């Protein structure tokens with residue numbers, strides 16, 4: 001039972017200017033759930049990508065079931081029954097679940113007759129039943145929720161027969177409900193003998209689901225421990241190398257004039273169905289208004305509408321910093337008066353083929369700070385970027401590096417650093433710390449509070465209730481596209497907010 005299924009010995013992997021793994025030793029026991037923890041850029045994804053054949057290590061040895069092996073490609077890894085679900089999803093949205101699962105397995109689709117397709121569907125259905133995943137092989141991926149897509153990714157790995165499952169931050173994009181379902185599912189898999197390596201930044205998930213945990217820092221293993229013999233505070237300290245506050249000090253807000261006032265805002269989705277149904281509220285200077293809700297209740301569309309990034313929007317009134325905005329100039333006005341940390345960093349927050357410094361000045365490339373007589377001021381941009389990198393502790397070898405090469409959390413930090421530095425009157429933040437490690441989350445929270453104290457009015461959208469309560473001065477609850485209540489941000493209200501998020505409009509009256 002406890003013999004190691006996998007041993008990684010002295011793994012070294014360098015990229016130009018960066019040592020991602022500097023002699024990593026990792027031992028995974030058969031049938032365990034092994035959590036892998038570490039700060040942004042610590043080397044977790046690179047280490048697992050080596051195991052999955054996406055990178056070849058510079059040196060070091062991998063032993064599978066005691067035998068030294070080489071893994072040159074994901075195909076090799078799959079043949080050795082190693083499967084991986086990535087940090088950023090890799091499904092093809094226009095294809096069905098079944099098509100995605102067997103993609104690449106057959107030379108071409110045309111050779112698949114009805115009977116073969118039927119067999120594939122049957123196998124998927126039976127696996128899905130066996131593991132209680134509830135996945136329909138004929139469904140088109142674009143129609144699935146993020147949680148469902150996640151299950152398809154896992155099913156894909158199981159379909160190809162994995163003994164060792166690698167999950168890179170699988171819960172980062174899930175709702176708390178979906179996340180706890182996934183964790184239960186991982187426990188079931190473990191009972192069936194499957195081994196899982198589980199990367200996460202959420203310490204409570206580590207405590208809840210893992211048997212053992214390994215902490216990486218700066219490309220090295222700091223230690224491996226039995227989960228039941230450790231606790232979140234100790235793990236945080238191992239990760240960051242210092243005590244982490246984990247509890248934020250927040251002064252009372254002193255709100256001023258409204259910076260955002262909207263009434264009867266309505267948004268329709270691509271199919272013409274109402275997703276935001278007549279929302280009205282105000283955000284004042286110097287306060288943080290939190291929007292709590294289970295994701296999928298209209299908050300993404302609400303955010304896009306406020307940023308002027310969605311077409312099918314209507315409202316009775318929309319004021320930014322006291323000025324009325326019409327639908328036609330919503331986008332321009334929103335860009336002028338506000339800053340926006342978007343929910344999906346890769347699609348909306350940055351330009352992947354651009355460098356880190358280009359991404360820093362994305363919004364301001366024509367301002368006199370960075371340009372003169374139509375020419376970009378290279379040195380000014382460079383030193384500005386270097387300062388930002390230092391301030392936000394962004395792990396990058398040089399600011400000229402393509403942002404695509406940064407770790408997930410470091411990409412997020414670039415977006416946050418850029419938007420916070422625009423010093424807007426109004427700041428819209430949606431899932432600001434998604435994928436960010438706990439030390440950096442502490443820092444980003446402090447920065448958001450500092451903006452508030454400097455007089456910015458902030459709308460915070462987050463599915464993480466902890467984050468909502470840590471930062472907000474008051475809380476709006478969104479359910480099925482409507483704001484169904486407003487509460488003070490007081491820990492005694494947690495349960496009430498939870499009930500309202502589930503659709504109870506008046507939890508006191510029972």
Ligand SMILES: Nc1ncnc2c1ncn2[C@@H]1O[C@H](COP(=O)(O)OP(=O)(O)OP(=O)(O)O)[C@@H](O)[C@H]1O
Pocket residue numbers: 015016018019020038039040041042043044045046047395396405406407408409410435437
């Ligand atoms: N293809 C690449 N080219 C250059 N550098 C890279 C590449 N991939 C990763 N790196 C660098 O290797 C280091 C480790 O990155 P990795 O993605 O493993 O971090 P991580 O621990 O997964 O962090 P996060 O929690 O933010 O996802 C980072 O400094 C990153 O910038």
Ligand SMILES: [Mg+2]
Pocket residue numbers: 044045046087168407408409
């Ligand atoms: Mg990563």
